[in-house]
Amino acid sequence: MRFDPDNKETAPVLQLDQVVRTFGALRAVDGVSLQVAAGSITGLIGPNGAGKTTLFNTIAGSARPDAGEIRLRGERIDGLRADQVFHRGLGRTFQIPRPLATLTVTENMLLAPTGQSGEKFWNSWLARGRLRAQDAAHLAKARELLDFVGLSALAEQKAGVLSGGQQKLLELARILMVDPALILLDEPAAGVNPVLLESLVARIQDLHRRGVTFLLIEHNMDMVMQLCNPVVVMAQGRVVMQGTPQEVRADARVIDAYLGDAP
Template identity: 60%
Template sequence: MLELQGVSKAFGGHRAVDGLSLSIERGRITGLIGPNGAGKTTLFNLIAGAMKPTEGRILLDGTRIDGLRADRIFKAGLARTFQIPRPFPEMTVLDNVLLAPAGQLGESVLRAWLTPGAVRAQERRLRDRAMACLDFVGLARLAQDPARVLSGGQRKLLELARVLVAEPSVILFDEPGAGVAPALLDTIVEKIAALNRDGVTILIIEHNMDLVMGLCDPVVVMAQGRLLIQGRPQAVQSDPRVIEAYLGGVAA
């Protein structure tokens, strides 16, 4: 579903991602782990279009996406969440979700004037879809509240709803468990698993090893910008190279 071929990203003389080749299988939950500084977030930025690779190719379902703008990649069906969600605090929870869908007719003054019926019909459909996404993540009761009232975990659920309203085929999760209370973490894990059962391909950066080992298969390990190992969770966890990377100071 997602293929990286010799991807590198250099910042001056430092190669944050260094000739990395990787295939993400369709319909799986793949975990991406590694020590701090291993290049994981840079890799996410390259895949999602926030950065352009210095070298290499990135393919989504067989089509090259490296070098495309982030909005083009989003429209192609690849979405991401962020470690620290930043919703628009004074907008309602529902309106935050309604920002995401592409191609909204009401964004064009001409269309809104010439075809108001079509604009209203689309707005109703999108509102229904957004409410369904909020219901899925358990935030429907807060739909009309300002996003500033949400806890950190609830903001991550809001970000998930905002991603889902666009109906992506691939989602990149950047540390969904970071700073989340245990009860909400269980909810987030449950929602990720449910999305995967519905056919969404998922790639997760996460430092919570219990989450990774219980949810992801396969697990990919990066160190110093390179692919260290990829395999089943139990095999990866006990591999001497992984232990050395975390405990032996391999990461930059």
């Protein structure tokens, strides 16, 4: 299905068509086709080595596909650099968060917005008023988002002192600074204590109610079944099936590839 700008409710935000990514003789991503609908939380599951993270890297521009097409809001992004994909509205978190540890939480937030006037040195002399207004707006937005994810009390702390779960909340807040069309979440539950995980899930659900679209990789099946619909299952670089959480749990191919004898 092609993106129809006059029919945004049914058009996919993200569309992959026969995407391939190889490493020598290994086809880590082997002809993957899938769609992520606007406003959905789409889960991507599968055993270790299924190709999920490689697929994320290929979507986000960290790796280039060997074949196939990737479209974000109808525009091809396959072959673009990661920064170019980001500027087109795709945000991505990592299984291991990557804040700038020596900067404060707020400073990390303020690095996110693109197209800042201060990036052009002559604006420091020619457009000081505009710079001050833009800086004030970015700071206000950063404070609002830090409050949203529950990190306001740590705003002036160095990001390096945050726990793993807090760093994931910071990553999510930092991405929201640019109002992305789609957020890729790479194992958001990994290494997060139950209390912070509950907070993270609540924030994702809140954003979903506001219309934010997510594609997430996750091994925590309880979280997947709670958050995601549809769920896409990968094994050996290919999509095995896609369906509702209930359909995925009951599918024999999924049980064979991933869930084993789990009920």
